[in-house]
Structures are given as structure tokens and as C-alpha cells.
Amino acid sequence: xxxxxxxxxxxxxxxxxxxVFAEHMSQFKGVCDVLRDIESNLSPIGNDALKAxxxxxxxxxxxxxGTEWRHDVDLSKVTSVCHRRTAEGLEFAVVECLPLKSGxxxxxxxxxHNVRGVLREFMRDQRQVLNLWKDDVKAQVxxxxxxxxxxxxxxxxxxxxxxxMARSISETRAVAQSQSHGVRV
Amino acid sequence: METIPKTEAPPAIPAPERLAxxxxxxxxxxxxxxxxxxxxxxxxxxxxxRALRGKLLVPRTELLKLLATE
Numbered sequence: 001x002x003x004x005x006x007x008x009x010x011x012x013x014x015x016x017x018x019x020v021f022a023e024h025m026s027q028f029k030g031v032c033d034v035l036r037d038i039e040s041n042l043s044p045i046g047n048d049a050l051k052a053x054x055x056x057x058x059x060x061x062x063x064x065x066g067t068e069w070r071h072d073v074d075l076s077k078v079t080s081v082c083h084r085r086t087a088e089g090l091e092f093a094v095v096e097c098l099p100l101k102s103g104x105x106x107x108x109x110x111x112x113h114n115v116r117g118v119l120r121e122f123m124r125d126q127r128q129v130l131n132l133w134k135d136d137v138k139a140q141v142x143x144x145x146x147x148x149x150x151x152x153x154x155x156x157x158x159x160x161x162x163x164x165m166a167r168s169i170s171e172t173r174a175v176a177q178s179q180s181h182g183v184r185v
Numbered sequence: 186m187e188t189i190p191k192t193e194a195p196p197a198i199p200a201p202e203r204l205a206x207x208x209x210x211x212x213x214x215x216x217x218x219x220x221x222x223x224x225x226x227x228x229x230x231x232x233x234x235r236a237l238r239g240k241l242l243v244p245r246t247e248l249l250k251l252l253a254t255e
Contacts, residue, residue: 031220101216102252133223136208139239
């Protein structure tokens with residue numbers, strides 16, 4: 001493996017880039033924590049949603065496509081598990097209520113008849129979003145360092161950002177994998 | 186007593202309209218966090234393009250479209 005030892009300049013550039021991208025890193029960590037929490041409670045959340053769908057009517061949420069859903073459980077500040085009754089039985093959805101400055105945008109992120117399947121699909125999609133975020137931050141860090149330290153190889157600093165973010169993403173997956181062994185989901 | 190004439194600030198020149206915005210700027214304009222913007226992009230609700238070095242940029246027209254439809 002071609003391992004390069006960081007120089008003093010790399011350390012300085014890394015500290016400076018960490019300050020510039022502090023908000024990205026802080027929000028990224030916060031989102032990973034929320035997703036890890038959902039992932040580690042996937043089975044109980046599924047049970048609670050199913051129970052709520054069967055026992056309580058739940059408040060009505062009308063998504064922007066005109067479909068009416070009934071709220072079951074919250075996943076985060078803007079996402080919740082909802083259900084509706086169809087000819088084929090109960091249908092579940094992860095609904096996002098996004099408070100845009102111009103008004104609330106209500107969309108179905110994932111849906112299906114198996115609540116745990118819906119939650120698993122939701123988590124897979126969220127990890128894809130985290131990867132999109134990671135790649136964008138990597139590109140932004142590279143651009144920033146190219147401008148600040150022209151003609152210097154800052155690859156090692158860019159890589160350290162990528163590793164930190166990739167580790168956070170894989171930690172959410174590790175929870176899912178450890179849970180899938182011996183646990184009925 | 187001599188009065189010092191007030192120095193008036195030069196009239197503000199309106200900044201030229203930008204064609205595209207970073208994720209941070211888009212999040213600020215929409216009033217949501219960064220993850221929500223990336224989620225909108227991933228779901229194709231907000232179209233983004235990539236700059237030369239791969240950074241995502243959200244065209245102004247796309248932001249206005251999203252703000253107008255809500």
C-alpha cells in the first residue's frame with residue numbers, strides 16, 4: 001500500500017479545511033446518528049407502525065400527489081411512517097414533510113405493503129444520499145485546497161475527509177448487518 | 186461651527202443574478218438542511234449539475250421552480 005505521511009502543510013491545510021467545512025461535517029454526523037438510530041431500531045419501529053396502523057386512526061397527512069395517509073410513527077423531524085387502507089390491505093409509506101420557505105412539501109419517499117421492507121428500502125436510499133453528500137464534499141474540499149494551495153498535492157487531505165465520511169456511512173450499515181444475524185426482521 | 190458633510194454611502198449596486206448555487210446556498214434559499222437538498226437531488230425533485238471538479242451546483246431556475254410550485 002502506498003502510504004504517504006502527512007507533512008506540516010497537510011496538517012495545516014486539513015485543520016483549515018475542517019474549519020471551512022465544519023457545518024457540512026457537523027450536519028453529516030447528525031444525520032448519520034439519526035439514521036444509525038433508525039437502523040438499530042428497525043424492527044421495533046416496524047412493530048410500532050403496524051400496531052399504530054391497526055389500533056389508532058392517526059392524523060391525516062395529504063401528500064402533494066393528493067393521496068391521504070394516516071400518521072403512525074415519526075422517524076425524524078421531517079419523516080414519518082404512515083399507512084392507508086387499500087383494496088390489497090394496509091399500505092405503508094415513509095412520508096417526508098419538508099418545510100420549505102415557500103410552504104410545506106409533502107412527498108412519499110418509499111411505500112409498500114410490508115412495513116419492514118419499506119423501512120429497509122428507505123434506509124438503503126438514505127445511504128445513497130449520504131454517498132452523494134460525501135462525494136460532493138470531497139469535490140468541494142478538493143476545489144478549495146486547489147485554490148488555496150496551488151501546485152501542492154493535497155490528495156491526502158481530501159482522502160482524510162472521504163475516509164471520515166465513508167466511515168460514518170459504513171457504521172450505519174454495520175448496525176444493520178449485525179442485526180440481520182439471528183434477528184427476524 | 187463648521188458642519189462636517191455627511192458622507193453618503195454609494196448606492197448599492199445590485200449583484201448580478203447568479204446562474205447556479207452550491208448546496209449550502211441552495212439549502213439556505215429553500216430554508217432546509219443540507220441533507221434535505223441532497224435528498225431532493227437524489228429523488229430528481231431538484232436538478233443539479235456538476236462543476237468541472239465534480240462539485241454539485243443547483244441552477245437558479247431549478248430553485249425558483251421548486252419555490253414557485255410549493
